[in-house]
Amino acid sequence: MPEVDVRLERVTKRFGEVVAVDDLSLDIAEGEFFSLLGPSGCGKTTTLRMIGGFEDPTMGTVYLGGRDVTDLPPYRRDVNTVFQSYALFPHLNVFENVAFGLRRRKVPKDEIATRVREAMRLVDLEGFEERRPAQMSGGQQQRVALARALVNRPKVLLLDEPLGALDLKLRKQMQLELKRIQQEVGITFIYVTHDQEEAMTMSNRIAVMRHGRIEQLGEPEAVYENPATEFVAGFLGASNLLEGEVKETNGSGLATVLLTAGPSVRLPVDRLPAGATGRVKVGVRPEKVSIAPEGEAGPADRNTVTGRVTMSTYIGVSHQFKVQTAGGAELTVYVQNLGAERSPAQGESVVLTWKPEHTFAVEPQEDLTSEEDEG
Amino acid sequence: MSAVATAAPPPVERVRRRRWTSFILPVFTGAMIFYLASPVFLMVLYGFNDLAGERQVARFTCCTLVWWRQMFELPDLNRALRTSLTVAFPSAIAATALGTFIGLVLGRYRFSGRAVLNFVIFLAIAIPEIVLGSALLSMYVQVNEMRPFGATVPLGYTSILLSHISFSIAFVAITVRARVQGLDRTLENAAQDLFATPAVAFWRVTLPLILPGVVAGFLLAFVLSLDDFVITNFVNGQTDTFPTWVFGTSKIGVPPQVNVWGTVLFLAGVLTAGVSLAQAYRRRTGRAA
Ligand SMILES: Nc1ncnc2c1ncn2[C@@H]1O[C@H](COP(=O)(O)OP(=O)(O)O)[C@@H](O)[C@H]1O
Numbered sequence: 001m002p003e004v005d006v007r008l009e010r011v012t013k014r015f016g017e018v019v020a021v022d023d024l025s026l027d028i029a030e031g032e033f034f035s036l037l038g039p040s041g042c043g044k045t046t047t048l049r050m051i052g053g054f055e056d057p058t059m060g061t062v063y064l065g066g067r068d069v070t071d072l073p074p075y076r077r078d079v080n081t082v083f084q085s086y087a088l089f090p091h092l093n094v095f096e097n098v099a100f101g102l103r104r105r106k107v108p109k110d111e112i113a114t115r116v117r118e119a120m121r122l123v124d125l126e127g128f129e130e131r132r133p134a135q136m137s138g139g140q141q142q143r144v145a146l147a148r149a150l151v152n153r154p155k156v157l158l159l160d161e162p163l164g165a166l167d168l169k170l171r172k173q174m175q176l177e178l179k180r181i182q183q184e185v186g187i188t189f190i191y192v193t194h195d196q197e198e199a200m201t202m203s204n205r206i207a208v209m210r211h212g213r214i215e216q217l218g219e220p221e222a223v224y225e226n227p228a229t230e231f232v233a234g235f236l237g238a239s240n241l242l243e244g245e246v247k248e249t250n251g252s253g254l255a256t257v258l259l260t261a262g263p264s265v266r267l268p269v270d271r272l273p274a275g276a277t278g279r280v281k282v283g284v285r286p287e288k289v290s291i292a293p294e295g296e297a298g299p300a301d302r303n304t305v306t307g308r309v310t311m312s313t314y315i316g317v318s319h320q321f322k323v324q325t326a327g328g329a330e331l332t333v334y335v336q337n338l339g340a341e342r343s344p345a346q347g348e349s350v351v352l353t354w355k356p357e358h359t360f361a362v363e364p365q366e367d368l369t370s371e372e373d374e375g
Numbered sequence: 376m377s378a379v380a381t382a383a384p385p386p387v388e389r390v391r392r393r394r395w396t397s398f399i400l401p402v403f404t405g406a407m408i409f410y411l412a413s414p415v416f417l418m419v420l421y422g423f424n425d426l427a428g429e430r431q432v433a434r435f436t437c438c439t440l441v442w443w444r445q446m447f448e449l450p451d452l453n454r455a456l457r458t459s460l461t462v463a464f465p466s467a468i469a470a471t472a473l474g475t476f477i478g479l480v481l482g483r484y485r486f487s488g489r490a491v492l493n494f495v496i497f498l499a500i501a502i503p504e505i506v507l508g509s510a511l512l513s514m515y516v517q518v519n520e521m522r523p524f525g526a527t528v529p530l531g532y533t534s535i536l537l538s539h540i541s542f543s544i545a546f547v548a549i550t551v552r553a554r555v556q557g558l559d560r561t562l563e564n565a566a567q568d569l570f571a572t573p574a575v576a577f578w579r580v581t582l583p584l585i586l587p588g589v590v591a592g593f594l595l596a597f598v599l600s601l602d603d604f605v606i607t608n609f610v611n612g613q614t615d616t617f618p619t620w621v622f623g624t625s626k627i628g629v630p631p632q633v634n635v636w637g638t639v640l641f642l643a644g645v646l647t648a649g650v651s652l653a654q655a656y657r658r659r660t661g662r663a664a
């Protein structure tokens with residue numbers, strides 16, 4: 001069991017009336033790549049700033065490496081931050097930017113030179129030492145910000161949407177690079193993002209936040225395959241959610257849910273929200289659903305829904321279908337483009353099937369705004 | 376592909392036509408420069424006026440260097456210049472220190488008296504000098520009469536210095552405030568994140584970044600002090616600065632040395648402006664490279 005490196009204990013932060021972080025507790029293990037994921041305004045940055053020491057919690061305690069640091073200012077905490085805006089010092093060249101923390105800690109001159117060089121090599125920026133930040137591209141500035149933090153060999157590195165300002169291609173590349181660097185240096189990374197794909201690509205664990213609270217915490221796969229709430233289901237990737245009512249939970253480990261839109265579906269009992277008996281929303285990820293022309297009945301052990309194709313979109317690697325069921329619900333289906341099968345056309349009647357194990361259920365959440373719904 | 380390209384006719388060359396309206400701006404600019412700069416040219420020119428007497432006359436006779444050679448030959452003028460400089464330096468320094476502090480506070484913090492302070496700064500700039508001058512004079516007279524805590528403000532060097540500091544502070548404060556408002560606060564967060572105490576963060580990050588504003592404020596305060604006539608004329612007692620002395624002599628005729636000194640001050644101004652422009656240019660091109 002690795003050491004707990006960062007612990008938040010019942011931390012709350014209020015700005016006047018606004019509750020930015022609401023009674024949040026969290027343990028992050030040493031060497032972990034941990035992501036805080038959630039929509040804008042859910043309290044990610046505030047949480048990170050409390051770990052860094054830039055905000056004082058209204059309530060609760062922050063521990064770093066087992067020590068209570070709640071009352072320590074940022075300059076006395078063994079963490080470093082990569083800011084979203086990079087916050088490079090414009091009046092200093094790259095070398096002095098990277099050396100800033102070492103100079104404050106009175107590290108000997110020749111050691112500074114060695115460690116800066118090392119850090120520059122780590123982020124692949126050798127030879128840029130004399131440049132001013134303004135003379136570099138966004139991606140390069142991002143690397144300087146990373147080097148400036150890593151060169152201090154902190155216990156924990158905090159990253160606040162560090163790739164937010166980069167274009168998509170550079171972003172994908174930096175995601176892999178960040179992951180590589182994290183594995184190379186072995187430092188705990190706490191990574192803030194609103195991009196679910198980014199969080200899933202890089203993290204060991206993800207905390208999905210909403211309204212200053214953690215809705216679900218777990219490994220990317222667990223959070224994706226078995227979302228705990230309707231919000232999480234909607235925020236992480238596309239999902240089909242169908243209203244229904246729990247009918248029976250039989251001995252074989254499968255529960256039956258009668259959908260409002262028609263047939264009943266089965267799912268593992270342990271996928272039901274704890275204590276759920278009445279109304280639930282049943283979900284399945286679009287890529288888990290098979291689509292076939294009507295009449296081609298699938299195996300009996302699969303969940304089956306019939307409907308009509310309302311939209312068929314070709315997006316290269318896959319086909320995307322929207323299917324309207326007889327009961328009026330709409331499902332999205334992704335079919336990998338293997339080039340083998342004839343794909344159903346718009347208006348065609350189809351059968352959708354998927355495995356019970358790929359089904360999950362969540363309690364309906366009344367207060368979801370449409371903005372939060374889109375991951 | 377290439378076969379098609381070579382077969383195509385060459386692109387048509389376009390002749391750029393100049394409409395008469397495109398001459399408006401250059402002509403207007405030239406006229407403005409002439410209008411604004413001609414008094415300065417005249418001043419420079421009359422520093423070389425080869426006249427018979429010791430007082431400036433309207434007739435220009437070319438040319439002599441005698442006034443340049445004799446620029447230090449008028450003891451009263453020397454004294455006035457020395458007073459001007461010994462006021463301008465300390466008053467600019469004091470105003471820069473106090474104004475920078477106010478500018479930092481105004482640009483940085485939200486506090487309850489902020490709107491009031493902003494308004495006072497605005498007033499200090501907007502208030503007519505003639506009003507400020509007479510108000511300052513009556514205040515000094517009052518102080519000298521009532522002697523609070525035994526303090527007096529002798530009319531002369533002390534009263535001039537205090538007045539100059541007080542009207543310069545506001546100008547420094549707004550120059551620094553503008554700079555502070557343009558400052559990214561996360562830079563200070565970043566400095567503290569990298570183990571700098573607030574004092575070190577100020578010294579290593581904040582101050583260097585607002586320095587152009589501080590320097591501009593200092594130069595402004597210095598020039599305002601050198602140049603001030605209206606307020607100084609109220610509070611100066613028997614002491615003359617360069618402007619009050621020149622004004623005094625203008626009744627009987629200005630000695631040509633005044634034009635010489637005017638030229639010197641003008642060149643100093645041009646030099647300062649040139650240096651700061653060059654620096655700004657270096658910064659900009661440094662960024663673009
Ligand atoms: N300094 C502040 N003053 C007032 N409200 C703030 C401040 N910082 C954050 N908030 C509020 O707290 C909430 C959470 O903000 P933040 O942590 O920045 O969210 P996120 O990083 O997830 O987008 C938001 O409603 C925001 O408006």
Ligand SMILES: [Mg+2]
Pocket residue numbers: 041044045046
């Ligand atoms: Mg944020």
